[in-house]
Amino acid sequence: MRGPQDEAPHFEALFGRPPKVRARAPGRVNLIGEHTDYNGGFVLPMAIPQQTEVVLAPREDRQVRAFSANLGAAGKVDTYELGQEKAGKGWLDYVQGVTRVLRDEGHALGGFDLWLRSDVPLGSGLSSSAALEVALLRGLRECFGLKLDDVRIALLGQKVECDFVGAPVGVMDQMASSLAQGGAALFLDTRSLQYERVPLPTQVEPIVINSGVTHSHAGGDYRVRRAECERAAKLLGVEQLRDLPDAELPRALALPEPLGRRVRHVLTENARVLDTVRALRAGDLAALGPLLYASHASQRDDYEVSVPEIDLLVDLAREEPDVLGARLTGGGFGGSVVMLARSGKSADAARRIATRYGERAAPKATVLVPQTTPST
Missing domain, CATH: 3.30.230.10 (Ribosomal Protein S5; domain 2)
Structure with a gap:
């Protein structure tokens, strides 16, 4: 800028x-x-x-x-x-x-x-x-x-x-x-x-790639997901899903579809955040990738907010040996993917992923992080 x-x-x-x-x-x-x-x-x-x-x-x-x-x-x-x-x-x-x-x-x-x-x-x-x-x-x-x-x-x-x-x-x-x-x-x-504020280990760098598929928080799908969580919390007798103990997940999974899967995403995602913070503090790089990939799978399958273009970017990230993990970031239904890569390798990995994405998807991917040229 x-x-x-x-x-x-x-x-x-x-x-x-x-x-x-x-x-x-x-x-x-x-x-x-x-x-x-x-x-x-x-x-x-x-x-x-x-x-x-x-x-x-x-x-x-x-x-x-x-x-x-x-x-x-x-x-x-x-x-x-x-x-x-x-x-x-x-x-x-x-x-x-x-x-x-x-x-x-x-x-x-x-x-x-x-x-x-x-x-x-x-x-x-x-x-x-x-x-x-x-x-x-x-x-x-x-x-x-x-x-x-x-x-x-x-x-x-x-x-x-x-x-x-x-x-x-x-x-x-x-x-x-x-x-x-x-x-x-x-x-x-x-x-x-x-x-x-939890510092990133010096051995990793973030990548952010915009899929070219736009989304809006004011749109219907985002509202539906929030309403589903509120309904599930009411049926389970808690103020918010944060209040539900992990041991209560089987009871949540007995709710009418798709409420149980929505609850499972929220509970497991909260746990993944805590695990990621511990991994960052400890510099445990091996733990970070699986947590990001598990988060994406949960958004795709349990919360159902991913789209094929986003899934493609995550799959392409898996093919990069210097990328530790990747996931959909933001509200979903389009938007961007966040990745963690080994330091010094992020720019090349991001460029290769965006290029291969362009060969297989209609929208153009844009590498936002790391910035390779000054923004004007």
Whole structure:
């Protein structure tokens, strides 16, 4: 991504004055722990190099003027008034949602001009929406002196998606965008919000490949999975599936299909997160690969959120001796695959996988991590 100083001329050309505040937030890749966050469980995301940047300046009225550089020549300055936020305006809903949530929580907020740019791919399972929310909340915190810590910013971002945009997401994405740091995974208990940054062993490097198949958390399949978990928890007499002891899995498997398999994924995925954290702390590379592959199989078979293109990427990863493990990352139904590779080998392995994928699948795969050329 370009440096922030590069964006000031674009802002000034649009709004006729220089910006006052700049803020950024990264996308995230989830190393392991999928569909556990809205079940009160454990997750292990990481920040990725791709980021969303906002450049803004306060106004003396209640108008918000916003422009997305990602729309290119089709972009225009969108305008709304604070207190008049109405959903249904595409990307602008995330901006409207932020101002609505801040006002509803009693934060003093004035109008502002906003220019934003992101290189987090949309629909890739890498939390482009969370990066936008967190970046904007950081910018508004500085611009208006809001009393918000990083955890509160994450919770407000989640509220934007759930209450305004209408995507019933857990808290992982926003927590990762707000709190994750390079070179470490964020071990997060999504119920207590306790977190710890767990460094990756120096012998491994992450790979992230976008399958080219887009997805949306606001879509029907994601909602169905969440509703299935809520129904299963109610039938099993627990508040969330996190509360179900492992010994109760046979009782869960007796539930009507497919609820038992959904429960099995959540329980075993929580265990895999804990096992992965232990392996990272111990530098036990041999344990990491099987955990990632088991997670993918569980998402594919028990949770049924994978697609053939994602499965192909995971299968191609298995053919690479320098790749330890691979799995679907993100909500599913498309998006990206995360892998762990031996240090110094990730770029070549990722390139070979993407090339072979292109020979067998219609969409084009994009290697996002490691970055081999500067983002522009």
